[in-house]
Amino acid sequence: MTFNADLIGKRYEEVRLSVTADAVTRFAHAVGEHNPVFLDATAAKEAGFPNQVAPPAIMALLQIVAVQEITADPAIGAGFDGIVHGEQEYEWERQVVVGDELSTIPTIGDIRSKGSVAFMDVQLDVTDASGEMVVRSKSTLVHFEGGVGG
Amino acid sequence: MTAARAFEDVRVGEQIPSLSKEVRREDVLAYADASTDRNPLHLDDDFAREAGFPGMIAHGMFTMAHLTTCVTDWVGDPDALRYLRVLFRSAVAMGDQITAGGKVLEKDDETKRVRLEVWVSIDGDGDGDGAKPDYAIRRSRAEVHLA
Numbered sequence: 001m002t003f004n005a006d007l008i009g010k011r012y013e014e015v016r017l018s019v020t021a022d023a024v025t026r027f028a029h030a031v032g033e034h035n036p037v038f039l040d041a042t043a044a045k046e047a048g049f050p051n052q053v054a055p056p057a058i059m060a061l062l063q064i065v066a067v068q069e070i071t072a073d074p075a076i077g078a079g080f081d082g083i084v085h086g087e088q089e090y091e092w093e094r095q096v097v098v099g100d101e102l103s104t105i106p107t108i109g110d111i112r113s114k115g116s117v118a119f120m121d122v123q124l125d126v127t128d129a130s131g132e133m134v135v136r137s138k139s140t141l142v143h144f145e146g147g148v149g150g
Numbered sequence: 151m152t153a154a155r156a157f158e159d160v161r162v163g164e165q166i167p168s169l170s171k172e173v174r175r176e177d178v179l180a181y182a183d184a185s186t187d188r189n190p191l192h193l194d195d196d197f198a199r200e201a202g203f204p205g206m207i208a209h210g211m212f213t214m215a216h217l218t219t220c221v222t223d224w225v226g227d228p229d230a231l232r233y234l235r236v237l238f239r240s241a242v243a244m245g246d247q248i249t250a251g252g253k254v255l256e257k258d259d260e261t262k263r264v265r266l267e268v269w270v271s272i273d274g275d276g277d278g279d280g281a282k283p284d285y286a287i288r289r290s291r292a293e294v295h296l297a
Contacts (some may be wrong), residue, residue: 001224023184030180031215032171037228053228057215060185085210095228 002113003120003143004077012106013075015124016064019100023061024054031055041098054096059126063139066106066122078118078143084144088121092135101129109138116145154259155264157296166266168251169220170273173208175244181212192232195278211288217270220250225294232263233293240272240284247273255291263276266292 028038033055036043041052070076071083096102100115109121124137178194182188187209190197195205224230242248252268270287 027181027184030177030184031212031219032177033215033219035219035222035228047227049229055215056218056222056228056231056234057211060209060211063211064185064187085238087235087237088210088214090233092232095231126208 002077002118003111004075005111007073007075008111010108012066013068014103014105015062015069015075017062017100019054019058019098019102019103021052021098024052024058024098027058027061028055031057044097049097049099050067054098054100056090056092056095058096059090059124059135059137060125062102062104062124063137064120066104066124067139067141069106070108070120070122076120078144083141083143087138087140089138090135093133094135096134100134102126102134118143118145154230155225155294155296157257158265160257160296162254162257164254166224166252166254168249169216169223170247170249171216173212173242173244173246173248173264178206178208178212178244180255181209185209185211187211203241204243205240206244208244208246210236210238210286213242213248213270216248217250217268217287217290218291221252221253221266221268221292224252225296230294230296231292232295233291234268235292236268236287236290238286239288240286241285242272249273250287252292262296264294264296266278266294268292 021063037053039045044052104124104126107123109123111120120141124138128134182192192209198206250270252266255265257264268290272284272286
């Protein structure tokens with residue numbers, strides 16, 4: 001199979017994320033962060049941040065919703081369970097902090113295939129409440145014919 | 151505060167301190183909850199086996215997060231991290247020891263950006279079979295902006 005190339009450039013429903021201290025703390029513990037700026041608002045403020053800093057991988061919270069939206073689209077041609085995350089790219093203007101109100105419109109970038117392997121780029125340009133760019137993300141989703149584990 | 155590493159103290163070719171951890175089932179399950187990524191490949195051994203893996207595997211983003219910890223530990227200031235591109239390769243299984251590392255490729259004196267090659271190796275399950283390390287993330291890039 002391949003992803004449907006007619007979908008290049010298609011935009012999906014906006015995804016929003018209110019970044020809470022609880023979500024950031026749970027995420028930071030799960031990934032094993034030990035720098036106190038990721039764990040504690042006071043330490044982060046002493047280090048010059050406006051609030052507790054989210055680990056860079058917190059973007060996963062937006063990515064998962066975007067990918068679920070996109071793979072729920074019957075036009076895509078592959079379900080969520082059949083897809084793996086092949087590549088990930090970020091350009092940060094700044095790191096995310098607790099209190100951020102983030103939003104992004106998931107957009108399909110390039111679609112291509114190599115042999116029996118299909119690739120789709122999902123672009124997320126993430127802005128904050130004042131409309132300033134925070135981070136640009138590109139996730140490359142991969143679908144293998146005949147199962148993900150090969 | 152944790153002072154960021156100074157641009158002039160970085161040498162092209164230097165390796166940043168590596169960071170290792172054992173991937174524990176409870177951490178991956180906690181990550182599935184914290185990230186809301188509940189793909190059964192990351193929760194269910196039987197489902198993962200049917201997909202061709204030896205058992206449930208860690209999320210790529212879980213492994214990537216270990217790499218960003220390694221880079222931000224080295225640089226001091228998380229906001230210095232400005233670019234990352236990771237290529238996910240081998241799947242990480244429960245009990246695997248993973249090691250994140252990096253090497254300085256170049257420094258741009260004008261932009262004060264430092265470009266690194268970064269990776270996460272899988273050092274095996276400690277069974278001592280002497281197999282070569284595999285890579286969960288390899289041929290990947292990070293950039294930090296230093297003062």
